[in-house]
Amino acid sequence: MTAASDTDIAPAPPPEAAPQGSSADALGALRTEIDRLDDQIHDLVMRRAAVVAELANSRVKGGASPLRPGREAMILRRLLGRHAGALPGGAVVRLWREIFGASSAMQGGFTVALHARRPEEARLARDHFGGAIPIRPLPSAARALAAVAAGEAQVAVLPLPEEGEPDEQAWWTSLDAPRLQVAARLPFWAAKGESPPEALAVSLGAPDPSGADRSLLRIEMAEDRGRAQLVAALTAAGLPPRSLLLRRDGGVVRALAELDGVVAEGDPRLSALPVARALPLGFYAVPERGVLG
């Protein structure tokens, strides 16, 4: 055999050829593993839906609303607390938000009435309730609340109250509580450092506590004693406000206080307040501002 005949032997593959073959094998193996995991995830999602259907068909939930934002918050906090690895926390929240939306819809008709001032609020509603839920945009907060009161929608998503907003936008001043109550603050989760646009969700009846909640209290006063005095009175009653929004509408002064914990009708701290009326407007789970990105 000559040196020339050596050249008849198939040349060694270029250095990258061998890795190409093995990376195709590796890709195939990883995709097989992904398929296996997808089947398991799908099995579990189907099993979860069957449990929700059982819960919906049995009487265990009584006449409670299909939407239980406190329970959702507890589930998400627990999952985020055990979460690790490469999948961002926000992706976990989005996956489960889609599941919750579908679970609520499985428990009967579920429609969201939306009054949005800005496109971001409409997006918030979609992100929160998932892709499959009907969202009905309405031209005013009053119309959205009327849709909930009439049973045409199960929840109204409304702009977060702001200092100095025009009368017709200050929906909280006439919210028919305790019949209608604030039950959730959107978004429940955002990455740390983000300050996302926010909205409130109002539904029929009392919301369910999540274990870490904040309440809204509407206060009416015949005379304007000023913000500092109102803060002092709330603090003295054991209800130090996290924030306080004040409106002077003709002779009536109204305030919206955000308070720690659950403050509901009959709370003894309310009777200690030197105001004409103090009406709890509901509560919501303290939003999570994650570190997981």
Ligand SMILES: O=C(O)C(=O)C[C@]1(C(=O)O)C=C[C@@H](O)C=C1
């Ligand atoms: O726990 C309930 O009451 C449910 O209806 C189940 C479930 C869920 O999918 O986990 C569905 C919707 C509610 O908003 C909260 C929880």
